[in-house]
Amino acid sequence: MTSTILETLNREIAGLAYGQHPPELYEPIRYIMSLGGKRLRPALTLLSSALFTDQWAQFAKPAIAVEVFHNFTLMHDDIMDAAPLRRGQPTVHQKWNPNVAILSGDVMLVCAYELLLEAEHRKLPTILKKFNRCAAEVCEGQQLDMNFERLPTVPEADYLNMIRLKTAVLLGFSLELGGILADAPTAQTDLLYETGVAIGTGFQLKDDLLDVFGEQAKFGKQVGGDIIANKKTFLLIKALELAQGDTATTLNRWLQAVDFDATEKVRAVTDVYNRLNIKALAENKMNEHFAYGLRCLDALDVPETRKQPLRDFIEQLIHRES
Amino acid sequence: MTSTILETLNREIAGLAYGQHPPELYEPIRYIMSLGGKRLRPALTLLSSALFTDQWAQFAKPAIAVEVFHNFTLMHDDIMDAAPLRRGQPTVHQKWNPNVAILSGDVMLVCAYELLLEAEHRKLPTILKKFNRCAAEVCEGQQLDMNFERLPTVPEADYLNMIRLKTAVLLGFSLELGGILADAPTAQTDLLYETGVAIGTGFQLKDDLLDVFGEQAKFGKQVGGDIIANKKTFLLIKALELAQGDTATTLNRWLQAVDFDATEKVRAVTDVYNRLNIKALAENKMNEHFAYGLRCLDALDVPETRKQPLRDFIEQLIHRES
Numbered sequence: 001m002t003s004t005i006l007e008t009l010n011r012e013i014a015g016l017a018y019g020q021h022p023p024e025l026y027e028p029i030r031y032i033m034s035l036g037g038k039r040l041r042p043a044l045t046l047l048s049s050a051l052f053t054d055q056w057a058q059f060a061k062p063a064i065a066v067e068v069f070h071n072f073t074l075m076h077d078d079i080m081d082a083a084p085l086r087r088g089q090p091t092v093h094q095k096w097n098p099n100v101a102i103l104s105g106d107v108m109l110v111c112a113y114e115l116l117l118e119a120e121h122r123k124l125p126t127i128l129k130k131f132n133r134c135a136a137e138v139c140e141g142q143q144l145d146m147n148f149e150r151l152p153t154v155p156e157a158d159y160l161n162m163i164r165l166k167t168a169v170l171l172g173f174s175l176e177l178g179g180i181l182a183d184a185p186t187a188q189t190d191l192l193y194e195t196g197v198a199i200g201t202g203f204q205l206k207d208d209l210l211d212v213f214g215e216q217a218k219f220g221k222q223v224g225g226d227i228i229a230n231k232k233t234f235l236l237i238k239a240l241e242l243a244q245g246d247t248a249t250t251l252n253r254w255l256q257a258v259d260f261d262a263t264e265k266v267r268a269v270t271d272v273y274n275r276l277n278i279k280a281l282a283e284n285k286m287n288e289h290f291a292y293g294l295r296c297l298d299a300l301d302v303p304e305t306r307k308q309p310l311r312d313f314i315e316q317l318i319h320r321e322s
Numbered sequence: 323m324t325s326t327i328l329e330t331l332n333r334e335i336a337g338l339a340y341g342q343h344p345p346e347l348y349e350p351i352r353y354i355m356s357l358g359g360k361r362l363r364p365a366l367t368l369l370s371s372a373l374f375t376d377q378w379a380q381f382a383k384p385a386i387a388v389e390v391f392h393n394f395t396l397m398h399d400d401i402m403d404a405a406p407l408r409r410g411q412p413t414v415h416q417k418w419n420p421n422v423a424i425l426s427g428d429v430m431l432v433c434a435y436e437l438l439l440e441a442e443h444r445k446l447p448t449i450l451k452k453f454n455r456c457a458a459e460v461c462e463g464q465q466l467d468m469n470f471e472r473l474p475t476v477p478e479a480d481y482l483n484m485i486r487l488k489t490a491v492l493l494g495f496s497l498e499l500g501g502i503l504a505d506a507p508t509a510q511t512d513l514l515y516e517t518g519v520a521i522g523t524g525f526q527l528k529d530d531l532l533d534v535f536g537e538q539a540k541f542g543k544q545v546g547g548d549i550i551a552n553k554k555t556f557l558l559i560k561a562l563e564l565a566q567g568d569t570a571t572t573l574n575r576w577l578q579a580v581d582f583d584a585t586e587k588v589r590a591v592t593d594v595y596n597r598l599n600i601k602a603l604a605e606n607k608m609n610e611h612f613a614y615g616l617r618c619l620d621a622l623d624v625p626e627t628r629k630q631p632l633r634d635f636i637e638q639l640i641h642r643e644s
Binding site for chain 2: 019021022024025076079080099100102103105106107109110111113114117121124125128129132135136139140142143144146147
């Protein structure tokens, strides 16, 4: 079923009409949406609706709203992070310019709302209320992430709250939306939200881990990219919390280094992580969240056979290596 | 009634809760909303709803959605235009930074949708459909305006279409929204939209005129600011269309001048406008739109006494000198 869902989504996404004129406004939307990606969020929405009905295909348009919203956040985040590449291709502000990326992004957010209007009208107040909250929280997460860059370190709890806002709540909303669209009872859609937030938090911790401990051949991105950029990941935050004596000195020297060999820095900081057992700590935290997400899924009042496709999809996310 | 409406709006705006944390996200929203302005758009919404009901105060929250949306566009436009000041105060990207202005603006757009949810739920599909279209059109107008900056000139029809999108449709939506909220029949809300678009177009032409022919003491902004910046206003477009021989040479020399005395340029270009009778042409075009707007208002199936407050408000807009 999952492959049928992904086919449906990609067909719908390819067929979306975004407006035509002026082209500077709408071409970047077509461009970023065509860069692909796993279509993870709308797949979660449809897999979630499929827990309750076989007629999930009717929900493709509102499901795509979360993908359009996600890509809107990428377009604006890429400006703020001055990122040159997205999925191996030039970012919108690079290919066009920052003004185009601001304005196209704004229209994308409007498009996301327009797609949500394809839900049954009696459900709009509930859906929009939850979507608005989620959208504001994603912005809060991005602002916190930028604020953290200017701090020497942040408490673990603040970091986990930031990734909950920036990444996890949208996965929560994606699953919840599928339940709402399929007329699931509130107790069930609440559990779906919980599932998504937990899986999303684990997902981001996995990202932090893969950056350092992923296999280059499978990972796709440059292994150690976060280390080179001093990005405040869970790993760095725990290392800064735990390092003492020589280890602390070494870590801080690399964090302050201006002229350095990238490979050497990655090797040295990874070495610090290994000395402090950071990998196991991060894996434990990640597994805690994944386990909680799977327990929420277990608790759903839906026959086990119906749960299988969503469970398989989530297991795949848990075990991904890129 | 209009003063009661403005008091209600300002009280509601002052009392809006936007979220608190992180402050970089929400302070700029409070800041730009507190800079004042005429609250023109939500006043139009409530005056419009007052055509059909005395219970207009219940619509204050959805009315404020258009004010929040308008200020969102100002926040993002100011980044794109690199504007240092807004209503005499530093713009958000100047006071904080461009990233804060991008992200706070995004949250403001979400806030506008959240305020629209305060409308009666059965009206949401209609209201949101129309709002989405209007919001996308405003972005189209801004993109066209930026595109025009790079062109030597643009046809009059393209300019009028641009100001319709960038400025007028939001005034149209503001009036239409008031009618929808007050349960007016579609034929009436359509007329209200037409009224707003026509008045809004005239309003922007008035702006173009005041920049050159306004009295400095009343105008507030620097008279001739558009001339100094070579801004493609209706006046400049008509002058470029009509100028021939020496007049064309003079105009083009001033447009290409790099080192110039601002006062002298304003005087010289105004002189060109006078030779070509541009003021009368712009006034005719403006009056055409105002007259059409007032005819739409006449055509509304509402007792004349009920129309008076809206008519007075619009007449005031027509005769403003700043």
